[in-house]
Amino acid sequence: MARRAGLVASPAPVSTEPPSPEVAGGAGSGGGLRLLVERREAAIFVVAVALFLYFTFATSAFISYANFVTLTQFLAPIAVIGAGEALLLTAAEVDLSAGTSFIFFPFVAYFLWANAGLPIGLAIVISLIAAACFGAINGLLTVMLDLPSFVTTLGTLFALDGIMLLTSNGVQDTFSLSGTGGSILGNYSWSEVLWALFLVAGMFVLFHRTRFGLHIVATGGNQLGAAEAGVAVRRVKVWTFVLCSVVSAFAGIIDAVRITTLDPGNDGTLEMFYAVAAAVIGGTALTGGRGTVIGAGIGAIVLGVLYDGLNIQGVSAFYFELVLGVAILLAMAANVQLRRVAMRRWRVVR
Amino acid sequence: MSDVASTPSEPDGDRSNEILRIEHIRKSFGAVVALRDINLHLNRGEVLGLVGDNGTGKSTLVKVLSGFHRPDAGRILIEGTEVTLHSVRDARRQGIETVYQDLALIPQMSIYHNLFLNREMTFGGPVRMLSNRKMRRLAAEYLADIRVSIPDIDATVEQLSGGQRQAIAVARATRSEVKILLLDEPLAAMGAKESSLIIDLIRDLSARGVSLVIIDHNYTHLFELCDRLNVIEQGQITLDTAVRDTSLEELTAYMVTEYRKQIMAGRPDASS
Known part of the structure; x- marks a missing residue:
């Protein structure tokens, strides 16, 4: 969204309430702070750069082709699912089942391809349609029963996990593709991160440049008000759930082809929580109405760099969880506090 | 001043001047x-005030007319033609715009996105993109037109004062072709200066030929702004009077008497 440099610097016309409203805080005061509030991804961007520089100088192996492949493969699915969650969080909802979609729908694609003998492209399309239906169920349950999505998607998470364990008998499968199709779908080292870039960019455009994106903000920002203005708030929510499920499923398929293994025992919920964490530390509020797709992408980079960097340093992976926990708490606190400070500073004096 | 509980609106006479007529609306x-049996009419260019205690159905009536609620029964006629208002979009297509009591603004969104909410301008295809620059410019121009000044068109609504928010809500409702404007407590919780801005806006609209329905608890404001007043009690219109045929004292006395009657009758909602 193109914003002017600031309220502070703009010419103050005559207000509705003479004398003209003063904007508290003089010109130029706290420009950096203002940037942090208006561009919510700015803070996490600084953190990402700092971490990147730190591991570059602290370890010799961080800057290397092989490590970058590892790093991007770790963060790509988090970025994609995180961007989907950022949209849902902005609509004041959440999808706890996104990680399970990430694990389950590759099985569907594999079954259609290996057992039913469909071409891989068609198998993927059908599995994505199935994911869309699953997202629609999440959305419809939430808006029709008027339940918090925390509850509905917690239910569908376990239900889908159950279906996966029953149909697979908990047995692993090998999902190995070859040729150009296989390269595009994950065999090429960089294909996963390229897909992630493409999907996150697509969601960015959808969120910031289309009516649908604006209606997501309106729905999460003031659901009743948006409905009174004629916004189809329920439809907006259902479609956002659909989107989140589809991108999660697709990220899962690419990831499964890359590692060539389908494991029903994989923990999808951990992937989901990483994704929500990426969205939240990227600057998306849990209360709705404020979100950033780019922030989720940068959040995923931060998680990836931390995880990978600590690994290279030989630090126990346990530290990663600890650092992640503290980072989420700090991000939430900063989100709330920065806004509070900003509102005090820039609120037009009444 | 005449009690019209039995004959809710003027007997069949010349209706050519009516822009809105609602008959036997129930919800x-x-x-x-909420609405037992509502009958009322609004003449072209007229300012109609709706008076009634909390919980008598005023806001529900507004939401039926704005397309937000569907009535269970009854007819709505616009310029003599029966219409169905099944959505806010339907109502807008008929030229009915609403300023809700809660303003229906999105605090986190910019002023111009709020002004264009659900009527966004787009370009291109197959995925249509928002014309943010155009909306921004048109919003600034329109606000300047109706002499609403805001510090910055890019500011979010949460950064505005109460009066400014009210002005944005009114501006959103009047930016496009509006025939009938519904205002639900447009002056609630507002200081004298901010009220005078909104009152000026309402007068300008009336002068432009917009027909208005205003809900307000402040009878002084209503006597200042309205041509005609309707009293609504327990989901029914019980009094229909031209402002020139009554006085502030008379109306207040009427309302107090009615209130006492309800208490005596032991109506459970009399105290609400």
Whole structure:
């Protein structure tokens, strides 16, 4: 969204309430702070750069082709699912089942391809349609029963996990593709991160440049008000759930082809929580109405760099969880506090 | 001043000047009857005030007319033609715009996105993109037109004062072709200066030929702004009077008498 440099610097016309409203805080005061509030991804961007520089100088192996492949493969699915969650969080909802979609729908694609003998492209399309239906169920349950999505998607998470364990008998499968199709779908080292870039960019455009994106903000920002203005708030929510499920499923398929293994025992919920964490530390509020797709992408980079960097340093992976926990708490606190400070500073004096 | 509980609106006479007529509108929420049997009319260019205690159905009536609630029964006629208002979009297509009591603004969104909410301008295809620059410019121009000044068109609504927010809500409702404007407590919780801005806006609209329905608890404001007043009690219009045929004292006395009657009758909603 193109914003002017600031309220502070703009010419103050005559207000509705003479004398003209003063904007508290003089010109130029706290420009950096203002940037942090208006561009919510700015803070996490600084953190990402700092971490990147730190591991570059602290370890010799961080800057290397092989490590970058590892790093991007770790963060790509988090970025994609995180961007989907950022949209849902902005609509004041959440999808706890996104990680399970990430694990389950590759099985569907594999079954259609290996057992039913469909071409891989068609198998993927059908599995994505199935994911869309699953997202629609999440959305419809939430808006029709008027339940918090925390509850509905917690239910569908376990239900889908159950279906996966029953149909697979908990047995692993090998999902190995070859040729150009296989390269595009994950065999090429960089294909996963390229897909992630493409999907996150697509969601960015959808969120910031289309009516649908604006209606997501309106729905999460003031659901009743948006409905009174004629916004189809329920439809907006259902479609956002659909989107989140589809991108999660697709990220899962690419990831499964890359590692060539389908494991029903994989923990999808951990992937989901990483994704929500990426969205939240990227600057998306849990209360709705404020979100950033780019922030989720940068959040995923931060998680990836931390995880990978600590690994290279030989630090126990346990530290990663600890650092992640503290980072989420700090991000939430900063989100709330920065806004509070900003509102005090820039609120037009009444 | 005449009691019209039995004959809710003027007997069949010349209706050519009517822009809006509603007949026998009924709306319940579960067991709660919000609108029992509403009959009223609005003449072209007229300012009609709706008076009534909290919980008598005023806001429900506004939401039926704005397309937000569907009535259970009854007819709505616009310029003599029966219409169905099944959505806010339907109502807008008929030229009915609403400023809700809660303003229906999105605090986190910019002023111009709020002004264009659900009527966004787009370009291109197959995925249509928002014309943010155009909306921004048109919003600034329109606000300047109706002499609403805001510090910055890019500011979010949460950064505005109460009066400024009210002005944005009115501006959103009047930016496009509006025939009938519904204002639900447009002056609630507002200081004298901010009220005078909104009152000026309402007068300008009336002068432009917009027909208005205003809900307000402040009778002084209503006498200042309205041509005609309707009293609504328990989901029915019980009094229809031209402002020139009554006085502030008379109306106040009427309302107090009615209130006492309800208490004596032991109506459960009399105290609400």
